[in-house]
Amino acid sequence: xxxxxxxxxxxxxxPIPASAAVSEKPSEIECEVIRLFDQFRNPLxxxxxxxxxxxxxxxxxxxxxxxxxxxHLQRGKSRRNLRGWIFRxxxxxxxxxxxxxxxxxxxxxxxxxxxxxxxxxxxxxEEQMASGQTLQHLRTVLRALPEQDRCCLALRxxxxxxxxxxxxxxxxxxxxxxxxxxxxxxxxSAEKGSRNGG
Amino acid sequence: MGxxxxxxxxxxxxxxxxxxxxxxxxxxxxxxxxxCWLCRTRLRELEATIADFVHAxxxxxxxxxxxxxxxxxxxxxxxxxxxxxxxxxxxRFLQFFLPRGxxxxxxxxxVLIAAGSALLxxxxxxxxxxxxxxxxxNAAVPDHTLxxxxxxxxxxxxxxxxxxxxxxxxxxxxxxxxxxHEYGIxxxxxxxxEIDFLIAPRLGGTEDIHNLWPEPYTLPTxxxxxxxxxxxxxxxxxxxxxxxxxxxxxDISTDWIAAYKKYFHTKRPLATSAMxxxxxxxxxxxxxx
Numbered sequence: 301x302x303x304x305x306x307x308x309x310x311x312x313x314x315p316i317p318a319s320a321a322v323s324e325k326p327s328e329i330e331c332e333v334i335r336l337f338d339q340f341r342n343p344l345x346x347x348x349x350x351x352x353x354x355x356x357x358x359x360x361x362x363x364x365x366x367x368x369x370x371x372h373l374q375r376g377k378s379r380r381n382l383r384g385w386i387f388r389x390x391x392x393x394x395x396x397x398x399x400x401x402x403x404x405x406x407x408x409x410x411x412x413x414x415x416x417x418x419x420x421x422x423x424x425x426e427e428q429m430a431s432g433q434t435l436q437h438l439r440t441v442l443r444a445l446p447e448q449d450r451c452c453l454a455l456r457x458x459x460x461x462x463x464x465x466x467x468x469x470x471x472x473x474x475x476x477x478x479x480x481x482x483x484x485x486x487x488x489s490a491e492k493g494s495r496n497g498g
Numbered sequence: 499m500g501x502x503x504x505x506x507x508x509x510x511x512x513x514x515x516x517x518x519x520x521x522x523x524x525x526x527x528x529x530x531x532x533x534c535w536l537c538r539t540r541l542r543e544l545e546a547t548i549a550d551f552v553h554a555x556x557x558x559x560x561x562x563x564x565x566x567x568x569x570x571x572x573x574x575x576x577x578x579x580x581x582x583x584x585x586x587x588x589x590r591f592l593q594f595f596l597p598r599g600x601x602x603x604x605x606x607x608x609v610l611i612a613a614g615s616a617l618l619x620x621x622x623x624x625x626x627x628x629x630x631x632x633x634x635x636n637a638a639v640p641d642h643t644l645x646x647x648x649x650x651x652x653x654x655x656x657x658x659x660x661x662x663x664x665x666x667x668x669x670x671x672x673x674x675x676x677x678x679h680e681y682g683i684x685x686x687x688x689x690x691x692e693i694d695f696l697i698a699p700r701l702g703g704t705e706d707i708h709n710l711w712p713e714p715y716t717l718p719t720x721x722x723x724x725x726x727x728x729x730x731x732x733x734x735x736x737x738x739x740x741x742x743x744x745x746x747x748x749d750i751s752t753d754w755i756a757a758y759k760k761y762f763h764t765k766r767p768l769a770t771s772a773m774x775x776x777x778x779x780x781x782x783x784x785x786x787x
Contacts, residue, residue, distance in 0.1 A: 330577045337573055341566050346559045355562055359569055366573050370580060388671060438554045457555055462518045470670030477518065481509040488547045 333370045336382065343458040344390050350454040351394040357401065361393045368393075384464040387455060391468050437494035441486055452479040506530055511541050615682065638720040639755060640696055640711030644680050647697045647751030648706035657702060658737035669693045669705060677710045686712070694722060697751050698729040701736065702743060720755050724767040728758045735761070 326334075344365060348358040368389050373379070442450065448469060455465045462476045469476075506514070506527055513519045514527040531538050669677075674693045678684050683691070691712035697703030713722055732750060735741035749757040762768055 326574070326578065327581060330574070330581065333577060334570070334574060337570060338566070341569065342560075342563055345563055346555075349559055349562060355564060359564070363569065363573055363576065367576060367580065370577055392671070392675070434550065435554050435557070438550060439558065442551075442554070453551070454555075456516075457552060462513075462516070468671070470672040470674070477509055477513055480516075481512050484512065484544055484547050484551075485508065487551055488543070491547065491550060 329370060329373045332373065333366055336369065336386070337366050340383070340386055344386065347387065347390055347454050347458055348394045348397075350450065351398050353394060353397055353401070357397050358394075361390065361397050364393055365389050381464065381467075383460070384467050387458075387460060387464065388468045391451065434491050434494045437490045438487060441490040445483060445486070448475075449479045449483045452476055453483050456480060505534065505540075506537050508540070508544065511537065511544055515541060515545065637712075637714050638717050639753065640713075641681065644708075645696050645711040646708055647747065648704045648709040649697055649702040649747055650704045652702035652743070654736065654739075654743060657700060657733070657743060669710060673705070673707065673710065676707055678712055680707070681712050683712060692722060694725070696754070697747050698733070700733050701729065701746055701750065703747070719767060720758075724758060725754055727768070728754060728761065731761055732757075 341362060344362050345355075345358050348361045349355065353361065365386060369382075369386060372385065378385075442453075445453070448471065451469055452465055455468060460468070462473050465476045466473050471479075510519065510523070510527060514524060514531075517524075519527060531541065675684065677693050678686050678691065691714055693710050694713040695703045695705070696709050696711055699705075703709050713725075728750065732741065732746040736743050736746050749760065758767070759765060
């Protein structure tokens with residue numbers, strides 16, 4: 301296991317009560333949730349991270365998604381389109397977490413805010429050598445995208461179909477298609493700009 | 499360029515590449531691409547942009563992803579704990595919506611706050627109901643200040659020719675959340691409430707926040723099945739010409755339970771509509787899974 305980031309290790313110790321180290325065999329639903337965790341944990345983490353949350357927060361949100369999924373299945377709710385359901389919960393929880401962070405951040409002093417503000421976006425040597433500038437341009441454009449466009453793109457990048465994206469974001473199929481086309485055009489012109497402008 | 503309309507738009511090129519075009523359009527697009535170097539080149543360009551994005555996206559995010567082993571073990575133990583504490587749904591519910599570390603300290607406080615605000619919401623949400631009403635029954639009727647009902651201009655022939663299934667779409671998740679929020683139950687689980695149209699779409703009601711309210715799935719008497727029956731009855735009367743559409747809209751939005759009593763000439767829901775009470779298998783409009 302890799303070293304957990306920041307105070308994640310400290311956090312880990314809290315939610316595992318001694319009683320949780322049960323010897324009973326996990327139920328079918330538990331196994332199913334774990335299977336879905338194996339399948340969707342990284343896609344969900346990436347999606348939640350795209351909201352600008354810290355890795356620590358994103359991990360917490362991801363745990364909550366699967367706990368919610370467990371309850372969803374436990375109550376015998378619909379299994380139709382579970383992927384869509386999972387990403388919809390992820391979307392809502394990520395928004396909620398980000399709003400909570402904003403409230404906390406607003407209460408903090410400026411120094412602390414600066415420390416928290418920027419993730420490390422230093423490109424690795426490989427990127428610097430190859431198409432470093434193009435990448436930087438792309439990232440700048442990605443950061444400046446309207447929220448809905450960014451979400452559409454991030455969900456599509458995780459393999460969701462337009463219908464699932466539309467349901468996750470509460471928008472129409474046409475809006476998804478338009479958003480993706482618009483965003484690709486933006487990315488494209490950013491690339492061209494970086495190539496021509498140097 | 500004069501021949502622009504002969505080519506495939508960027509949007510359709512992308513939809514085609516994503517397998518999102520309807521079958522007939524997809525066939526046309528494939529045929530066109532086979533014959534058109536210009537469109538094929540454009541498709542390649544789009545694909546190249548996608549590839550660049552995927553590299554940038556993954557290149558930025560993937561190195562940040564910690565190993566799944568720790569979180570996986572954590573989830574397993576939390577699931578086991580959830581199974582064990584199955585008897586205390588409230589604490590699990592709160593645990594889900596709160597920052598984990600704080601749960602133990604603020605649980606009691608929050609339960610008190612929740613209970614207090616629930617009382618307040620009830621108080622303000624149903625000023626017309628007497629104190630003897632059961633709380634759950636309060637929820638059978640929407641709050642008029644929040645949900646007065648909203649309609650679109652619709653002719654009788656439109657109202658009567660449109661298939662109900664065509665009219666009703668899923669309420670978008672964002673709108674659903676807004677409705678829950680204005681009713682002070684923003685943290686309600688997706689499957690506890692149906693977001694119901696006060697004035698049914700087939701009676702000209704619109705997907706407007708003023709026409710949507712959270713209806714609990716489980717209500718003992720005046721539940722959504724009963725309201726369905728009323729909607730159907732009113733719709734029939736309107737289409738037979740025995741009831742004015744505006745009157746139907748006004749009566750159902752003013753007090754649908756009173757309207758039911760009036761139009762069915764009964765004080766209690768009729769057996770046919772109350773028979774399958776409480777939980778409905780196919781909600782008419784919901785954004786949950």
